[in-house]
Amino acid sequence: MNGSSTTTTTLHGDPNTQTRDRKRSITRLVVPRLPPELFEPIIAHISDVPTLLALCLSSHFLRHEAEPFLYHSPTSSTPTGDPRKHDTNVTLHIRFLTTITNPRNERLALPRASALAAPRSGPAPYDGAEIVGVNLHELQWLNHSDERALSRILERPNYANLRILHVEWTDSEIDVHPEACPELYEFVSSRAGIESFLPGRKVVMLAWVPKCDDERRRSTLEVRVGEALGQVRMFSFGGFYTRPHMSVVAPWLRSVEVLELVGLVDGELDVLPQIPNLRELVLSFKWSSYRLPIPPKDRPRTIHRLFSQCEKLEVVNIAHSWSKTRVISYERGVDHE
Secondary structure, eight states, X not given: XXXXXXXXXXXXXXXXXXXXHHHHHHHHTOOOOOOGGGGHHHXXXXXXXXXXXXXXXXXXXXXXXXXXXXXXXXOOSXXXXXXGGOTTOHHHHHHHHHTOOOHHHHXXXXXXXXXXXXXXXXXOOOOTTTSOOTTOOEEEEOOOTTHHHHHHHHTSGGGTTOOEEEEOOOOTTOOOOTTSSTTOOEEEEOHHHHHHHSTTSOOSEEEEOOOTTTTTSOSSOOHHHHHHHTTOSEXXXXXXXXXXXXXXXXXGOSSOOEEEEESOOTTSGGGGGGOTTOOEEEEEOOTTOXXXXXXXXXXHHHHHHXXXXXXXXXXXXXXXXXXXXXXXXXXXXXXXX
């Protein structure tokens, strides 16, 4: 008609080529996304538990950022308000911690821990990789299963701010790097721990709590240990087991201002004048004895002698009961008859 015709042409392309074209089209349709790193600053301001959980499931990067906030303060199944303000629910938090079996999750659950106590019995509770150390200011390690593990732990950088350390070492040959725990202020240990850890550190408060073999060790101190004692200003000496005589340590205590003698031994008061800066003396019951530190009839004469021989001594406190709830205090210049 009218001398014209319509021609229809059908093209049969290669199926593989069509598939590649379709994949390229899909790729071009992907919507650009913000990198997850940009969300990091706002995670700390999120208080909604479901939102924190969603962040943990959305990407590996966000999981590591959101989990500490999710685990730090567990709440009930119907949380209200900010879950990080529910720290007063100690029972719930403890129940939550007892369900954790993964060391990594345990560390996340305690990101703001300032004090940690290891159990007295059983296997070593932690190793250098598992123990919580971020912002840790106090550590009580009462376990004897692996004492060398603790020496490695204390050398980790995240223990640089440790202020209080309580250990019950039995091996005085444990070697701890001299630069470990540079901020340590208070140290509680037996003779083995003091000999292995105290030298090289400027500990101000020291409690020498003897173990069963303290008295059987050599009767003198190594010079390096004695020099370390010279930095101490508050010194508690004694506990349940028999300790060395005060004459062993008194010549080294040049800086001690406050001294507690737990369980007074005959002749020890006679060596106290060797402590030049002694200002306060506390005489306490030995933990395993009810013997009075100084019999009442002897106290006036003994107190007078102490004040006359120790030039800077100002106060003498004598525990009157094993619980130390009743204390008799004597002050310089006050009549004690």
